[in-house]
Amino acid sequence: MIKSILGTSAIVIMAAWPALAQNVDRTGWPSSFTLGTASQGGTFFVYGSGYGNLIAEELGLRVGIEITGGAMQNMALVHTGEADMGMTTLGPAQASIAGRSPLVPGLEMTNVCAHFPMYETPFHAVALASSGITALSEIPAGARIGFGPAGSTGDTYFPEMITALNIPFEHRNGDWNELGRQLKDGQIDVIGFAAGVPVPQVAELEASTAVNIIEFTAEEQALMTALFPVADYTIPARTYASRSAPARAVSMWNFAIVNCDLPESFVYEATRVVMQGNARMMQINAAAATTVFENWDKNTVIPWHPGAARWFIENGASIPAEMIKS
Template structure:
């Protein structure tokens, strides 16, 4: 069944009418509803993913929403099995999944996962209460209780290994970001090691209630981390948090939205189009979406692109290696 143009033209996105391509989409095999896998409440994935799902559902006339998950590693597995249609992941866990090295499915290649569009970089940052007197990574005391986010998340997968490589001795704790922020404030944790898009809601909330230290990597720690892990150098702008007086040195991984490779091409095309053509609306969902722009499609060298997503990018002049199209 094909939709005529008139009903679609009643749907506006930020005051802009849906493009004619949306009216021609073949919806005969579209699901009536969809789920977007995010991460724990209090993190950027949850805010970004839930907002995106609501936008796409509204604009395409579907039922859809975000779902709390364990984050990027679990999202890859859930999309692969078809338990969720869409998800969000970082390039490190994606590379592991494609190599059959996912900690959730050792030995299984998770190859029913396709890239849709670039989201933002995930900085790896460390926060402690100012009262702890921890102002650098080297000052984290032996046996420190460190919260690494949900089990299986990007933060939990990579941050413990990074800190071990930098000589930190710690007790590993897991949980949602909001919960870990509360534990830090209550003295049940010494440090939280975040891997999440900035500003991290849990950190912003902590700043309102307590004095905090946002701890950066020194030059030697940065060089060691870059040498040993699939991350890039990153600078957290001072404007991100009221605590920061100057930019903070960190590392990051790129995030991409993902989709089941067997989803209808027109559905993924429309979801990609709406996202890429409405960056102002995306930024109203979360500030990190300032980098949710087509030019950043080049940062995926790991996952195959869904043919629906690849069609939008190539139609709009963005080159994608044909070998990376499913």
Template sequence: MRFTALTSGAVALALTASAAFAQDRAGWPDSFTVGTASQGGTYFAYGSGWANLVADELGISGGGEVTGGPMQNMALVHTGDAAFGMTTMGPAAESIQGTNPIAPGLQMTNACAMFPMYQTPFSVTTLSSSGIASIKDIPDGARIGFGPAGSTSDTYFPRMMETLGVNFERRNGGWTDLGGQLQDGLLDVIAFAAGVPVPAVSQLEVQTKVNIIEFTEEEQGKILETFPVSSFSIESSTYTTLENDARSVSMWNFAIANCDLPDDFVYAVVDVVMSDNDRMVSIHRAARSTLPEHWNKNEVMKWHPGAAKWFNENGASIAGEMVHGG
């Protein structure tokens, strides 16, 4: 009898806990998607990885979705067509101002900051056989692949090249496709803006000899003066091709969430991603920068209240006016 009574009590306690847990998830979506970018780029590998991690940990169906990159992700998350996405600070600022080319005039203020990801370095890759070993070596009319239309790379790298006096033919496409075109001689240069190591570059290194071109100090200085970027150094250990660190510039990336998602849902997602950096790094090495202390790299977007709550509980000091609805 005593065993039965204890068992009944345990069952009742379990049922009570289950009911409370279910109640805590009221309003949560049954599934979610994360807007990433094209296959072969860092966004797709990183975004699909954290989407799968969150889906496994929270027991919700979710995954990464191929998109055109940051500009499109801002639009998808703003409208709610994607729960989550990934963007860089430049495209985020343009989208909030209403200058996103996908929907000119629409201020995409319903996409909220969720967590810092990593810095996106801007780098140039060519085949060693091309003889191009510096920006100045790029010939007039060179065919340059700038990534998917509307991506961070496509938005900023052509302007950077023009600032540096490069004349080129502009080509767009997914990173894997552009890597194949470079190898086949259909492109002269690929201008990457992606977290390193870029999967497409790593694959090229396996198949052929490449040059990963750094900016000179003068070139870097011109870009820093003109664009919303920071100085960056690509570590030599990133690629087998590099013998020394490569001078570059970078732009911060943030994960974004539709601002209307339940606070406790977004809080739970942020907790999964930010609480175990080792697992994130196992998804992609760029996640070494996916750390709570980088919360202050966002000076553009309002924070989702659920995300702001997590970061403020973990050492941040996000001001109320920087929180959506605050």
């Protein structure tokens, strides 16, 4: 079993509110579903817990919110059906579908389907202001850098980015809360975040200590977009209290995913709940500003679940037939 290979994840079960009566075919629907997120303190956990509970509340189901290692592990759990839903990033998704996941090498994860667009994941770094580090080029040789949980999007790509900048470093892993504590205690020097902004852990750090939000230079952006499946991104001014100016970054799109065997009518209704509930989603996390219909076309990697595709096509999307799971 994938979960036994990757380690048992903690699960928080949250009860749903009674659903409103709906004239929908519920044949084959589960009475509950599980949703893979990531470590506590990161955007995936906050965002995923929120939309999982929104779906459960609106459809009258129970949901289990699962703490995982993030994008790579979610692909594995959703592929096997050990999680019904989850979240991933398109770079790790592409590698996992091709059988190049470092967690389960050789397993082509082709039973994962796209659900809906989430947000872009910017790559950016944080250091204590007392360190004097204000740019990536100022990270000293041998610096201890935390990249999030092993196998996460940040852990997959950010170390390679730092290596491409010819900066020798010590690689550290941990959940975001633990890495934040280590940064404050001087046990690590930098955290390399790959998460939707604002990252909850950065906001917590800012509330208790002075930090520097480290951006990419234009030249560093150009190198990253040439080497990795990322695009230029600008973190808006005041996203973080300690940053009054915009910050250059690079980013990768995140998509919600579902097991392809879930009933079409269930996934259709779950898609409708999220995509028509953007105001509720924005209350969950500000990153949901891009969880909107118009961003359906950002997915060029994961085949769409027929239920999700039906909702998007009914609302004007032109999803190619070959991009819909048969």
